[in-house]
Amino acid sequence: MIQIENLTKYYGxxxxxxxxxxxxxxxxxxxxLGPNAAGKxxxxxxxxxxxxxxxxxxxxxxxxxxxxxxxxxxMIGYMPENPPLYTDMTVKSFLTFAAKIRxxxxxxxxxxxxxxxxxxxxxxxxxxxxxxxxKGYKQRVALAQALLHDPExxxxxxxxxxxxxxxxxxxxxxxxxxxGKKTVVLSTxxxxxxxxxxxxxxIIHKGSIVAEGSYEMLSSSVTENDRFALTVLRNDxxxxxxxxxxxxxxxxxxxxxNPKRFTxxxxxxxxxxEKVAKVLVxxxxxxxxxxxxxxxLEEIFIELTKQ
Amino acid sequence: xxxxxxxxxxxxxxxxxSPIAYIVIAIFLxxxxxxxxxxxxxxxxxxxxxxxxxWAKEDLTLAQMVxxxxxxxxxxxxxxxxxxxxxxxxxxxxxxxxxxxxxxxPVTIPHIIFGKxxxxxxxVIIMLLTTAVYPLLLAIYGKPDLKMIxxxxxxxxxxxxxxxxxxxxxSSLTENQIIAAIISFSILMLFxxxxxxxxxxxxxxxADILNYLSIPDHFVDFxxxxxxxxxxxxxxxxxxxxxxxxGIVIQSQRWR
Numbered sequence: 001m002i003q004i005e006n007l008t009k010y011y012g013x014x015x016x017x018x019x020x021x022x023x024x025x026x027x028x029x030x031x032x033l034g035p036n037a038a039g040k041x042x043x044x045x046x047x048x049x050x051x052x053x054x055x056x057x058x059x060x061x062x063x064x065x066x067x068x069x070x071x072x073x074x075m076i077g078y079m080p081e082n083p084p085l086y087t088d089m090t091v092k093s094f095l096t097f098a099a100k101i102r103x104x105x106x107x108x109x110x111x112x113x114x115x116x117x118x119x120x121x122x123x124x125x126x127x128x129x130x131x132x133x134x135k136g137y138k139q140r141v142a143l144a145q146a147l148l149h150d151p152e153x154x155x156x157x158x159x160x161x162x163x164x165x166x167x168x169x170x171x172x173x174x175x176x177x178x179x180g181k182k183t184v185v186l187s188t189x190x191x192x193x194x195x196x197x198x199x200x201x202x203i204i205h206k207g208s209i210v211a212e213g214s215y216e217m218l219s220s221s222v223t224e225n226d227r228f229a230l231t232v233l234r235n236d237x238x239x240x241x242x243x244x245x246x247x248x249x250x251x252x253x254x255x256x257x258n259p260k261r262f263t264x265x266x267x268x269x270x271x272x273x274e275k276v277a278k279v280l281v282x283x284x285x286x287x288x289x290x291x292x293x294x295x296x297l298e299e300i301f302i303e304l305t306k307q
Numbered sequence: 308x309x310x311x312x313x314x315x316x317x318x319x320x321x322x323x324x325s326p327i328a329y330i331v332i333a334i335f336l337x338x339x340x341x342x343x344x345x346x347x348x349x350x351x352x353x354x355x356x357x358x359x360x361x362w363a364k365e366d367l368t369l370a371q372m373v374x375x376x377x378x379x380x381x382x383x384x385x386x387x388x389x390x391x392x393x394x395x396x397x398x399x400x401x402x403x404x405x406x407x408x409x410x411x412x413p414v415t416i417p418h419i420i421f422g423k424x425x426x427x428x429x430x431v432i433i434m435l436l437t438t439a440v441y442p443l444l445l446a447i448y449g450k451p452d453l454k455m456i457x458x459x460x461x462x463x464x465x466x467x468x469x470x471x472x473x474x475x476x477x478s479s480l481t482e483n484q485i486i487a488a489i490i491s492f493s494i495l496m497l498f499x500x501x502x503x504x505x506x507x508x509x510x511x512x513x514a515d516i517l518n519y520l521s522i523p524d525h526f527v528d529f530x531x532x533x534x535x536x537x538x539x540x541x542x543x544x545x546x547x548x549x550x551x552x553x554g555i556v557i558q559s560q561r562w563r
Contacts, residue, residue, distance in 0.1 A: 051562065073413040080404075084404030086403065086405055087403065089317075089321070097316075101412050101413070103309070
């Protein structure tokens, strides 16, 4: 659905995006991660046709954004960062204007506007002047505007910034609903958001992609080792000593809140896991959990964006 | 076309969301009414004094004595008013960041420019139409030369459109509305006074060019009831130039 090839963008001499290539297929929800000033917003702005890249190509569906901007833009709903809104308009009149310039046919215009208002939770605020709304509600107006024409592609730039906990949950739940229906690119630096809704992550740092894939793939790109969690009922100190005796175990950390839960890092060998299970069961420590675990996204992220 | 009209409508209604529109209209109507009243009472006095002389008869008409000075002074007022009307057209979009919203919507730069141009034009046309009360009033009690008056209004219209196009260009250069107004006022002023020293210029070609670029020289014939295609062409060229430059500026800012 979205195909990006060798995208490079200079602002004067500053290279903001450096040879970025990736694709997003239909129905995927992709998290676009990176520290601040990594080039996320620049990339998204190029995808949405706000400005052209210095070199490189962007294809949206069947259209090249540079050659067929109108067709490409019709397919995209874009919620920019720090939503740019006409502060002197009311919510309703702004959405009506947005509907008109997106050429939503008159017949379904009213319906689409009402649907977008409902989806973004603005039902009680339609007559408010946008400039008088709080940040969270401005975000909602930007979201409503992006959903207005029921686009196939949704590009959301830091959509959860400025939302309270409940608003954030609602938004993430809504994005989660889109999996399989719409193609979503969600840019953020809040890792928990991505973990909740995205089936794939692209990590960008200093203008280039440093990693791309599912969590498992990302986790294995950072470390070669296996990780698993286990919980016992008894003798946790003894368990730790026993585990350290097993060959192939690299590191053992104990959960701070629950000292009977361990996270074990070992070499990638199933025999190690087998041995751990065997020891714990034979010594009757009351093994109640043994499950694979992955590096938390934070650690992957920090590892990948270290330089 | 629909998109142009949607943008036009948004910008037009946004004039009335701020007090500027009301202030501009109020000041304009106040000054226009004053000028009309002064021109008319002046005409009354002059008529009483000179109407018995046959050589004066030809010039002692409503169109000559009332509407010519009325149109000339209105054109001067527009020189001050139009920069205020056009100043926010592009600069405000830049300041609010709403260009990001427009450019990521399926509209093109010509859609945006024509929409905004039409919005300001509609505003000015409405302002000018409000002054149509005066000729109508006179048409009830007297016999003004309506053709000459219509020609004067046509002159004011093309003049205003040219001012708007240049003001739009000035507005695209900055995100500060005040600076936009100052730039557009300077540009208009330059075109207004450009040939004031041309009599002292030795090189006749340069003097001709300066004379040709002078906006009042092209406007004055309209107030005499002369509609010359050469003048219309001049104003249309200015409009085209202003819109074209605006397009270049907006487009080039995207590439940066």
